[in-house]
Every structure is written in C-alpha cells, then in structure tokens.
Amino acid sequence: MSNLIVGMTGASGSVYATRLVEVLVAAGQTVHLTISPAAVEVFKKELGVTISLDHFDPRQLFPNDQAPDSDRRLPQTTPGAATNPAPRANDSTAGQIIYHHYRDYSAGIASGSFLTSGMVICPCSMGTLASIATGQSQNLIHRAADVQLKERRKLIVVPRETPLSVIALDNMKRLAEAGAVILPAMPGFYHDPQSISDLVDFIVARICDQLGVPNTLMKRWGSGVNS
Helix, strand or coil: CCEEEEEECCCCCHHHHHHHHHHHHHCCCEEEEEECHHHHHHHHHHHCCCCCCCCCCHHHHCHHHCCCCCCCCCCCCCCCCEECCCCCCCCCCCCEEEECCCCCCCCHHHCCCCCCCEEEEEEECHHHHHHHHCCCCCCHHHHHHHHHHHCCCCEEEEECCCCCCHHHHHHHHHHHHHCCEECCCCCCCCCCCCCHHHHHHHHHHHHHHHHCCCCCCCECCCCCCEC
C-alpha cells in the first residue's frame, strides 16, 4: 500500500475528487485526505453533500451511500484516524482513507520525513495554486504540497478554471518549473464518452497514470479497448 495525499480545494469539479478517492482506495492505496473550507462550499453546491471538517465521515463524500465500500457502511473517523473500507466483491486489496484537518500541522504529511508516493490537489483552486507557487503555507494542503516539491516527489495539480488570467498562467508555469505536473480538468473525447461519468473517468485515469496506479477507466488512443 502506498501513501498518497489528496487535497480537495474550492474549485468547481467536486465529482473529480470523489471519483479519484474511490478509484485510489479500490486500487489498494492509502489516501491521506485533507479538505479546505472552500471545498466544503463547492461540494454542497455541486453534489448536495454536507461535509464537516471537524467531524469528518467518509460517507459525507459519497451521496446515497455510494462510498468506495459499496458492500457495507464506512465507520466514522476522527482527524488523523484511518477508516478501512470493506473490499468490493472479489477484491482483497482495498485501501483506506486517513483524514487530516486542514489546520493540523502535526499531521505526518506536513513533514518530508513522512514518506509518500505523491500528492494530488483535485480540484485545485486558483487561490491554492497561487499560495503554493509563492511558498505561502497557509494550511495543511499548501504545506503538504510544498513538502512534495522540496522532497522532489510527485505533485499533481488539477486546476479547473476558465478563462485563465496571466497571473494564473504564471503561477502554473512557476509550479511546473518547480517540478509539479499541471493536469487541467480538460477531458478528451477520442475515447467515445457516453456519459458525464466517462468524462470524469478520463481525468481520473490521467491522474492515476501520473501516480503509477494501474487503471482501466478509459479507452486509450490506438488501443480500441480500455487498458
């Protein structure tokens, strides 16, 4: 099991975040999850989901009980505690979610001594992008991202904004030069999508590719099949 960090911030695209967590847990990854207050507002608006940052429960991310564990309910968690979703049918490798409050600088992910295989900020707001690009560790998400850069580990930011200002473009350039992967939520259409879910999975598949997490979420160019 690898330690992967997922930060959710206040850009549009909450569905990308929930699907990413679902796929990573199903793939047997340990997901260290941290969520900004602005993300809470967007989740409420886009998915009708109410998230409590102080009393977080993974079920809050998945309306209608559509959690990574589809066979039984997830237990409640406290900040820093792990929850172990039951495996799906025929799946004995399901991972876990470990939640960290965005103000908890004592979390392991705030230090380079805590080993991880990468971090994804999905979706990434322009404010979060700017804070990381200018080295302002104003919350745990910013600090964890800064750690990934200084330790030369994988940092993937998934901005969702349009149009893009010169300031935003400069910040993306600065992060790319520092070693981050800029992966905008720009789904392709060559895989013959039949639903919004297919478009979401396109982005999640590309994120997983960057993390080295095998997946069959999309039909790849030239293959004719999901691979």
